[in-house]
Amino acid sequence: MNIESPHKAIDLTSAIAEGDIRCLLMVLVHMTGDERWLEPPYLPKRDIRLIPDPEAGVPREIQDEIRAAVVKLFADGTPKPVITDPGEELLLKMMRACLGENVSPEYAPLMREEMGFVPRETRWTKRPSDQQLAEQHVLIVGAGVCAIALAVALGHVGIPYTIVEKNQELGGTWWINRYPGCGVDTPNHSYSYSFGPGNAWTRYFCQREELHGYLVKVANEYGIRKHLRVNTELTSSHWDEGKRRWISTLRTENGEETFESAALVSAIGQLNDPSRARFRGEEDFKGTILHSALWSDDIKLDGKHVAVIGTGATSMQLVPAIADRIASVTIYQRSAQWARPVKGYADPISEGARWLLAHLPFYVQWYRFNMFWRYGDGLLPFLRKDPAWPHPERAVNKGNDRHRQELTDFIRSELKDRPDLIEKCVPTYPPYGKRILLDNNWFKTLTRPNVELVTEAIHHFEQSGIVTADGKHRSADTIVVATGFKVTEMAARLNISGRDGKDLREAWGNDNPTAFLGLTVPGFPNFFCMLGPNSGPAHGGSVIFQSECQSRYISACLAAMIEHDVAAIDLRKEVLDDYVQKVDAEHEAMIWTHPGMSTYYRNSSGRVFSAMPWRFVDYWRMTHDPDLRQYKLTKA
Template sequence: MNVELPRRKLDLASAIAEGDIRVLLMVLVHMTGDERWLEPPYKPKRDVRLIPDPQAGVPPEIQAEIRAAVLKLFENGEPKPAIADPDNDLMLRMMRATLGGENVAPEYAPLMREEMGFVPREVRWSKPPGNEELAQQHVLIVGAGVCAIALAVTLGRLGIPYTIVEKNAELGGTWYVNRYPGCGVDTPNHSYSFSFGARNPWTRYFAKRQELLDYLRKVALEYDIRKHLRLNTELTSSRWDESKRRWISTLKTADGEEVFESTTLVSAIGQLNDPLPAHFKGEETFEGETLHSALWSDDIAFDGKHVAVIGTGATAMQLVPAIADRVASVTVYQRTAQWARPVEGLNDPISDGAQWLLAHLPFYVQWYRFNMFWRYGDGLLPFLRKDPDWPHPDRAVNKGNDRHREELTNFIHSELKDRPDLIEKCVPTYPPYGKRILLDNGWFSTLTRPNVELVTDGIDRFAPDGIVTSDGKLRPADIIVISTGFKVTEMAARLNISGRGGKNLKVAWANDNPTAYLGLTVPDFPNFFVMLGPNTGPAHGGSVIFQSECQSRYISSCLVAMIEQGVAAIDVDPNAHDQYIRKVDAEHEQLIWTHPGMTTYYRNGQGRVFSAMPWRFVDYWSMTHDPDFTQYRQTKI
């Protein structure tokens, strides 16, 4: 792939010809300071698709004028921009213009100026401590995935000592552990990437697992994180020592156990880290191979085999299309049909011209990232809010949600037009987005293959040579893949953490009901933070990387304030915690995930939504930007 700077005018013109008009317009505003590019006749048409048409609905002659203006600016080198950092008013106008006139709220302007790097995001000291004072601090981070990397970068910039322990043999978290065929991100990777560090030359718009893992390794190398990383090291327990005001942790390695002391403990294992097993009658009699999709083995040979896949969630939607042409047959066992959004260009490579623009054209990558951030972020949330006056709550939660239902249903019908039997099985009965938002990765077309069968009868038992369903039919299988998700309710509780007075986190989060102030802190667990904790899952879209950056800033800001103010320990006030949880629950009552008539891993057995975040991303960014220590109990040094 060629992303080198073009040497000839023709090369530059060719690259600009591949550019997204809505993004090129923002480049012109930055470089020239001329705001006429935000007005008709240049204004793009609104396009709500995840990967929109790069021509943006602009007439060809106007497109040519825009591209010619960009070419003229850069054909003799790179001029100095007229506007490097738009103020909030101009930023708001630019965001609305690039989205084709969408009514972006004013509060997004400061967020996106920070997210796009126009203003700094990093935490800074007001009075930097000396090396001796810093040496008394130490942060133990459990897990080495996206969250740990985000926090490590922030701590490293501040000079706060930290250690990351990872039970696996390599960093990467979910992108190291999950390795099933077809595994990849379902968020545009120009949004699913850190706001800091060197730009990654993604080869496609939605990256696959290996490319994501390589990206995380690059970030770790760029910020010298590996020297703080201990692999094949598992936290088996941790307890708060009130007299020492430290966490006393037991670490298990190949050489045995050791005790590790830290002033701060952070769970960075997230929500989706512990596979949820599924047990079936007769499973011990099955003579083939059985494995969970999250515990994939590269040693299992699938070619020419009869494969059964139990579950039709995000993993199955990627796995089944990836193996269907390699196996003798795939039998998919479905409990609940899933809505899936069609995405043009889901598996398309990024062209050389687009790569060059992303790498070299000033402000292009920032505005492209914004477009991806918005399209798979808060732009969808209004369609998930219940309208109490909507007359058809059985099929949708509001008028816009019903329009999405019609569009998604039409898509399923078009994909399965020759298979009415599959249409009946594949159109869900619950409102769109009531479960996790999925992308069609060739799922529906794969179901029409002659060697693929979708079974909606319940599983009665495993037999030695396959699976028997409730109608008594035996379907042969050489390999059974259990794709039933994760133990989401446990989160950090499985780490065996005991806070003040010996209170165990598993007890605090009893009845599968984890709660945390801002999804980050728990009463009676001083100097303990949970990343991607309760009610922080980005269920309406977005990126866990954005969440991880919000949370790493918050944690680091707490530590800086503690050091500067002479505070040894903080834990959230129970009243502040409880008040926050009441707000979370009240907000969720207005959203789709409390809608009856469906099951979702976002809810626990009591029906409470514990996983999904009810807030807009801009709201959570604001909540976590600067800690409010009046909400905490403090222990002075």
């Protein structure tokens, strides 16, 4: 049987031959209702790699039987499935069989929702009138991943909203960042929304252009553009106690205007405001200096001498992407970074596999589940401090130490012909203590003859380049400053003032932003900050998952307010204090408070303010159904 794809006719047998055995087994269960596919001899072997072996450790003859059964099932078209929603008990059995490991029961309700077997969106007890809905207009600031998720959630319940975006197009991070090599470090099928439309990804880890195209596709599918105002910047917003509304000032192409809304949402996240390190003498430099997040399409690097300051995620993507077409690149490193090898990182997804993901019923849900799990909570136990571990200077527990050895062996193997680089490249802090990076041929690139890694501190800039503390001058035509973002500011930079004129910047003083569930702050009624303090995924996962959890919480809060005739909700201070105490206590037991390193997850006092300490399943549960008793309520 031949199947027409957008590109060419695909033979069904050939397509199935490229499928992942784990997902094909789950398809068979859904379509036939036969649970024998969840028993030996069909069971996959456990595989902890991010991109697992599609053969799943199953013997060849058993693979052939599984694939033949799927081909036979779909040979004459698509039959009606016997099981659409497996329910929690069967789903748990299916997840355990699919992964070859003992998945905890609490993941069943989460994944039942995440895989679309039951709806995630908020639902009305009794739908309000159109007039009631019209009075609850929401202003969303920023048009990136979070705003799109929230717009879809609000659209489901009919709550009106407006998104303002200071740039000329939606996409947030994926519109702004366009340096060479820019892309995701989370698998696409995890870094995507649980709701449609699907996407025909060309790679397992896509580049920036493809991801931005996906966000545009989702926005168009859900009619978000008619609610979007680009080239429109929020310059200030204050809570009007008399009106019980947010009064915002917007800077537009036609001047300033005032905008009133029942709720205000910051959807700008944490990594939105570039932190441009400054250096003595940079005004004397005759070439181009730019922050990596401010890249423009007219920057030409071919044949030039380039300096890159910083060795974080951006550099690890940028340098390998440009090294073969420039005269030289000098990388200035403050501290070494752990980088994780991922087999298949740059591989294309085959035509047959793409067809299966787009057309075979239930296949994409289970493939996406695999990616969610592999980049999810599995790592977290290895990041917990073991008080009895005898070598806390190099790792936080035995498993973490094993990861350290594996990653060290990888670095040594990559740099075996350059022993001078090994000492520079093996970090001294425990793996995963900072954001873990993915190797994109980074270490191999460092061995190129036109690449130099410098660990001496930068002393000053001169007209033609950079001088380090040892007095050595290195020439540069272009200097790329890849030194991250002003993470502590988050929504505080939006000039927001709440009850009694309380300023959010003041409330979050001393580089110490705090928010209940990373979302709400006492004294700021009807205000939500998405991806706010202590809600950033640090042990894996995807900000898209976080954005969907938070969108569910926000839409549920607003729906409950309408149903219970509440004009304003204001978080009780004791609720935040209790939550922060629990967050800090949890972090004390986690790797991110290890004393042997600095990380943007911590503020100047050493408190972890950015990263979330919880499992994803815990955060999903915490944000699923808001408890308005945690808020002071003002009746309408």
